[in-house]
Amino acid sequence: MIVEPAPAKLNLALHVRARRDDGYHELETLFVFVRDGDSVRLTPAERDGFAIIGPFASGLSGEGDNLVTRTRDAFRGTFGAGDPLSIVLDKHLPVASGIGGGSADAAATLRGMAQLAGVSPDDPALMAIAADLGSDVPACLAGRTMIGRGRGEQLTPIKVPPLPVLLVNPGVAVSTAAVFAGWDRIDRGALPNGDALTIALAGRNDLEPPARALAPAIDTVLDMLGAAPGVRLVRMSGSGATCFALFDREEDCATAATTIRAAQPGWWCLETALT
Ligand SMILES: C[C@@](CO)(OP(=O)(O)O)[C@H](O)COP(=O)(O)OP(=O)(O)OC[C@H]1O[C@@H](n2ccc(N)nc2=O)[C@H](O)[C@@H]1O
């Protein structure tokens, strides 16, 4: 049995540069990962099985299609059938929330299946499968801080300090495609140069305005995070609606979490750290 962690992704900065003829957008983004997330358990079995457990299981259980089973089938398409597998997805990340839960699950499934099949984690075919599954899956397969370009699949490593971070989602799912469609098509420029923190602090998320138009609750989340003592940076991640606040001190992160949980008990709130 293998249990693969599927940590949440954040975009500390996300610059949308152009709309391509294939409908996707050219991006420049700073991908980081946090300590916590979903996990995928893979066990060789008599026949294939797939189950979803955990606090956000109900948001997905009704859907026949899941990125985990799609990934399993894509892996087999490249590397052969192998043993039947019982797969359990433990879903802790809110669905369609800009922190790449589905992409992280896909990447964890690829890593786990590669390990079971004796495929090297560096096999380039894994990255090719990842890029086919979704724009964020290559970064999640790499699983560490990266500058992403193109659709997100051109990756360059960079280091980030393990700062405390608070993630807050107001419980509104937003469609990635709808948010990109709302981008005003104005190129506001490249990612700044420098170390990861400099890039984050001087960068932007160009998807914030269209996401805020679709989900006005994001305004309230950003305001509450921005009012937290000791906060270093507040921004939305990906296409939203999850927003993050970076802190220098764990105590400040914990205080902000307590304040927000008391004011908004229905929101999802995760105190974690960059890895
Ligand atoms: C915005 C980002 C930033 O990291 O994150 P999330 O909000 O999903 O977490 C990603 O680019 C999302 O990646 P992912 O969620 O894998 O998206 P995909 O399945 O590839 O694409 C979903 C839809 O989003 C739009 N899309 C996605 C990526 C991109 N570079 N340009 C796009 O226009 C397209 O309309 C596409 O049909």
Ligand SMILES: Nc1ncnc2c1ncn2[C@@H]1O[C@H](COP(=O)(O)OP(=O)(O)O)[C@@H](O)[C@H]1O
């Ligand atoms: N394992 C999965 N986890 C989350 N979403 C999934 C999964 N499999 C398929 N999906 C579909 O993918 C869509 C995007 O999900 P998700 O990766 O959570 O978005 P985001 O990258 O914006 O956080 C969801 O609306 C859902 O229908």
